[in-house]
Amino acid sequence: MENHVPFRDRATAGHLLADRLARLELADPLVLALPRGGVPVGLEIARRLDAPLDLLMVRKIGVPWQPELAAAAVVDGGDADYVYNEDVMALAGLDPAKLQAVAERELAEIERRRKAYLAGRAPISTAGRSVILVDDGIATGASVRAALTALRRRGGKRLILAVPVAPQQTLDALRPLVDDLVCLATPEPFYAIGLHYLDFHQGGDEEVVAMLDSARLGVDTANEDVAGRT
Structure with missing residues (x-):
């Protein structure tokens, strides 16, 4: 789908993605959204699939004297995962120990965001689940x-990028890392993500918290309905 009408907003895009993902008939799905922009997309998917919604936070670890150049990244979720850009580290003469101070700052920021967004709730385990990264x-x-x-290291029944x-x-570069890949549009030239939305406003922390609470309430209500029928 090279030429497409821009999505009205993230929720609309999430609804369309959910339609595609529903066809995969995923077992025990878990939706992990990259905040903030991934959360409204993930919320629509979680609602459609009756799946829990959680966050996966990634922070770049820059070269100390050139912070915009990523030498590694740290990914949260229980025990943090470090993913190293070996080419950059070799050129910069770095090893993990030399990045530790920067890594600790980024981990502190991840912890701050988790407290702000999730009130410190522990990440949902990916074990045995169909994990959808959004x-x-x-x-x-x-x-x-x-x-x-990081998600592949942690296991899971199936890994999907949506x-x-x-x-x-x-997408071609990322495809070997996943079991399934769902993307609605691949426009060329691409330029920037925001150009493919009519409404691409950056929601604040309060909006993210409200969406996560809404998703959690939906799952809790569904569980209560199932319990009531048994």
Whole structure:
């Protein structure tokens, strides 16, 4: 789908993705959204699949004297996972120990966000589940690659990447990391994710918290309904 009408907003994109994902008939799905933009997309998927929604937070670890150049990334979720960019580290003469101070700052930021968004709730285990990683789009894929690498290490029955829009070249590079990949549009030229939405406003922390609470309430209500029928 190279030429497409921009999505109205993230929720609309999530609804369309959910339609596609429902066809996969995933067993015991878990939706993991990359905040903030992935949360409204993930909420629609979680509702459609009757799945829990959780966050997966990725923070770049930059070269100390050139912070915008990613030497590694840290991915949260229980025990943190580190994903290293070996080429950058070799060129910069770095090893994990030399990145520790930066890594600790990024871990502290992840912990701050988890407390803000989830009131410190522990991450949902991926063991035995169909794990769906969701964002509102992909450009270079650096954060998504780190997230997928960490999720693969943690196990899970099936790993799925679901995004509304991304360049085909980026998807081709990420495809070997997943069992299934669902993307609605691969426009060329791509330019930027926001150009493919009519409404691409950046929601605040309060909006993220409200969406996560809504998803949790939906799952709790579904569980109560099942219990009442047994």
